Every structure is written in structure tokens, then in C-alpha cells.
Amino acid sequence: MLKSVKNKLPIPSVGMLDALNPFKVKKQRIMNFNPATGVSSRKPSECSKVTVFDYNGSECTEKVLSSLEETFVYRDKPTFTWINIDGLRKEDVHTICAHFIIHPLIEEDILSIGQRAKMDEIGERLFCLLPMMYFNKETSTIDQEQVSIVMGKNFVISFQEDPTRDxxxxxxDKLRIPGSRIRNGTMDFLCYSLLDVIVDNYFQVLDKLGERIELMEDVVQHEPNTRTLARINFLRRQVFLFKRGIAPVRELVNGYLKSECDLLEDNVTKYYKDVYDHIIQCNDLADNYRDMILNVQDLYHSQLNLKMNEIMKVLAVVTTLLTPLTLIAGIYGMNFHNMPELESRNGYFYTLGGMGLLLILMIFIFRKRGWF
Structure with missing residues (x-):
């Protein structure tokens, strides 16, 4: 995959990598982790959107609701329902959790900030929380959105922070197709489908990171300067953020595989196993990219040392060439009275000629030895 991308990419210049300039991006806090869910500092979303897919094998109804109260009728309906809430507000989350009998601990996790990916089974509800990753092309940064999914017997409720994208x-699209596997499946299959598209999107983010790491390899070879080092550190920071976000997702999916909850049917377990395999591959790729960016940093230092060695080599050659000439000039610049050469009529020209011949001879020897 990386070789095919590299063949399509031209040799980059500084202008081609302006998106990797860390000085144009607001610094991110990579150590932001707040496990305390009792007191949430989350700001309420300015807008909120509630969409509902109510379906069975033969029918599917898609609605955009104007109020949360309209979702109450779907709790006990015989059909299957997916309720998606874009934009989190504390009052809205509390209202829907109270009606759908969702434990207060789950409600606190939904409203938490910077929560680690996790999976819980409380009562008759299965709950998971994980990051949804996006690659911001304008700033070359990784944006994260916390997604919470609650599964009941005949409903799945998903909570998203950002109402503008997912x-x-x-x-x-699959829900709109009559007779599709997801239409004929139960709620555990819908939950699997949501987890699957989130994990699959991780690979798209990794592809973008891989492209920029390869570009950075070429830049290091052509422009090993302090600005390039800043870009390497910035890119390493993004890889670290991505790795830290997806690492716990593996245990999250493993929790579904080990769960004995009645909401999970045996014939759906193989699908969760597929997601588990994908997240393992994703973690392995993230580790490889982390090693690659460290290798790029080592390459930068090697290029910098090579450049410094070339400079020192030139200075050493110049110094070596001038040393004997300086010695000769120093000897004849002592102005002693008993120096016969000082009385020579053409001594000045003989001395300059000898110094020039010596210089040419030394240059010839150095070139023959391959010193420059």
C-alpha cells in the first residue's frame, strides 16, 4: 500500500507540505484525560438533531424528529429502532436515559469528556463508548469525536458530539435496502454495523497519516533543517494521539465477544470477531507508523550529521591547504637581517610561485585520494 502511494507522489517541497506546518495549528493537549464523570465540564451543544430508523424485514421508516418526546413510543414497539442523537445536552441525555431505563452511570459516561473507550453491561442494557476519528485536511490533524452506543432488546441509541458529521x-444506506442483512437482523447486528464502520474509518485516517510520513521521508532528505524537525515532531504527535485513542477499542470489542448477555445472539458473534480482527490490524499499523516516524526522526539526525560532516570536511581541506602557505609567509615575514632570501631581487616572485605550485600539488593529491 505504501509503495503504491509513494510512486504517485512527486518530490515534495516546502510549499507542498504547508499543511504539515505545526506553527499554523493550535497546539493540542495530548495528556487531556479526565476520568471523573461525576462532574462534567461539557458545554451543551448549540444544535441537536434526532433521527430515527424504525424497521423490520419488510418495512423501514426514516424520520427526523423535532423533540425527544417523540422517541418515547419506540421503547416498547415490536419493530427494531435506531435512534441517533447528534449534539449532546445534559437535559436531553437525562430525559432519554430516564425513559429508556438507562443506568445513571451510563448517563455519566455519555456526558463525560476524554473518556477512555470502554464497554459495560448494566441491567438489560449493553453500552459502549469509543472515539470516532476524522482526518482534517486543512490542518493535517486528527479530530476525535466521542460516540456512545446503548443497546436494548429492540432499540439502539447512539449519541454523537458533533451534529455536522459522522x-x-x-x-x-443498508437500512434503506429491502431485504438487506441488517434489515433482517436483530439489534446486536445493528450495533456491530455501527462499530464496524467506525473501525473501518480508522484505516482511512491511517492511510492519510501514511502518505504524510512518506512525504516527510523525502523532505528530510532534501531539507534537513529545524523547520523539518518541527514537522516531524508534529506528525509524531498526531500518530501518538491516534494510537492512544484506538488502543482501548480492542478490549471494547473483546468485551462483546466474552459477554453472555441475552441481547447478543451466537450467530452474530462471528461478526464481532471480524471487527476484533480489524482493530488488531489497525493497532499494528499504528505501531508500524509510530516506528516509521521514529525512523524518519533518526534519518533527520543522520542527514544533519552528514551535512555537518560535509561542512567540517570542506573546512578541514581549506585549512590544510592554507597551513603550509601560512607557514611560508610566516617564515619570510620575520624580517631578520641575516635572511639571504630577503636580498634576492626576484625572491618575492619565487616565493609566490613556490606557494602556488605547492597549493596545486596538494589539491591534486587530495583529489586523487577522493577527499573532495
Missing amino acids: VFDPVR
Whole structure:
């Protein structure tokens, strides 16, 4: 995959990598982790959107609701329902959790900030929380959005922070197709489908990071300067953020595989196993990219040392060439009275000629030895 991308990319210049300039991006806090969920500092979303897919094998109804109260009728309906809430507000989350009998601990996790990916089974509800990753092309940064998914017997409720984007369109398209596997499946299959598209999107983010790491390898060879080092550190920071976000997702999916909850059917376990395999591959790729960016940093230092060695080599050659000439000039510049050469009529020209011949001879020897 990396070789095919590299063959399509031209040799980059500084202008081609302006997006990797860390000085144009607001510094991110990579150590932001707040496990305390009792007191949430989350700001309420300015806008909120509630969409509902109510379906069975033969019918599917898609609605955009104007209020949360309209979702209450779907709790006990015999059909299957996916309720997606874009934009989190504390009052809205509390209202829907109270009606759908969702434990207060789950409600706190939904409203938390910087929460580690996790999976819980409380009562008759299965809950998971994980990051949804996006690659921002304008700033070359990785944006994260916390997604919470609650599964009941005949409903799945997903909570998203950002009402303007998500990666669930493939799931929506499958729900609109009569007779599709997701239409004929149960809620555990819908939950699997949501997890699957989130994990699959991780690979797209990794592809973008891989392209920029390869570009950086070429830049290091052509422009090993302090600005390039800043870009390497910036890119390493993004890889670290990505790795830290997806690492716990592996245990999250493993929790579904080990769960004995009645909401999970045995014939759906193989699908969760597929997601588990994907997240393992994703973690392995993230580790490889982390090693690659460290190798790029080592390459930068090697190029810098090579450049410094070349400079020192030139200075050493110049110094060596001038040393004997300086010695000769120093000897004849002592102005002693008993120096016969000082009385020579053409001594000045003989001395300059000898110094020139010596210089040419030394240059010839150095070139023959390959010193420059």
C-alpha cells in the first residue's frame, strides 16, 4: 500500500507540505484525560438533531424528529429502532436515559469528556463508548469525536458530539435496502454495523497519516533543517494521539465477544470477531507508523550529521591547504637581517610561485585520494 502511494507522489517541497506546518495549528493537549464523570465540564451543544430508523424485514421508516418526546413510543414497539442523537445536552441525555431505563452511570459516561473507550453491561442494557476519528485536511490533524452506543432488546441509541458529521452513512444506506442483512437482523447486528464502520474509518485516517510520513521521508532528505524537525515532531504527535485513542477499542470489542448477555445472539458473534480482527490490524499499523516516524526522526539526525560532516570536511581541506602557505609567509615575514632570501631581487616572485605550485600539488593529491 505504501509503495503504491509513494510512486504517485512527486518530490515534495516546502510549499507542498504547508499543511504539515505545526506553527499554523493550535497546539493540542495530548495528556487531556479526565476520568471523573461525576462532574462534567461539557458545554451543551448549540444544535441537536434526532433521527430515527424504525424497521423490520419488510418495512423501514426514516424520520427526523423535532423533540425527544417523540422517541418515547419506540421503547416498547415490536419493530427494531435506531435512534441517533447528534449534539449532546445534559437535559436531553437525562430525559432519554430516564425513559429508556438507562443506568445513571451510563448517563455519566455519555456526558463525560476524554473518556477512555470502554464497554459495560448494566441491567438489560449493553453500552459502549469509543472515539470516532476524522482526518482534517486543512490542518493535517486528527479530530476525535466521542460516540456512545446503548443497546436494548429492540432499540439502539447512539449519541454523537458533533451534529455536522459522522461515518454512519453506509449503515443508513443498508437500512434503506429491502431485504438487506441488517434489515433482517436483530439489534446486536445493528450495533456491530455501527462499530464496524467506525473501525473501518480508522484505516482511512491511517492511510492519510501514511502518505504524510512518506512525504516527510523525502523532505528530510532534501531539507534537513529545524523547520523539518518541527514537522516531524508534529506528525509524531498526531500518530501518538491516534494510537492512544484506538488502543482501548480492542478490549471494547473483546468485551462483546466474552459477554453472555441475552441481547447478543451466537450467530452474530462471528461478526464481532471480524471487527476484533480489524482493530488488531489497525493497532499494528499504528505501531508500524509510530516506528516509521521514529525512523524518519533518526534519518533527520543522520542527514544533519552528514551535512555537518560535509561542512567540517570542506573546512578541514581549506585549512590544510592554507597551513603550509601560512607557514611560508610566516617564515619570510620575520624580517631578520641575516635572511639571504630577503636580498634576492626576484625572491618575492619565487616565493609566490613556490606557494602556488605547492597549493596545486596538494589539491591534486587530495583529489586523487577522493577527499573532495
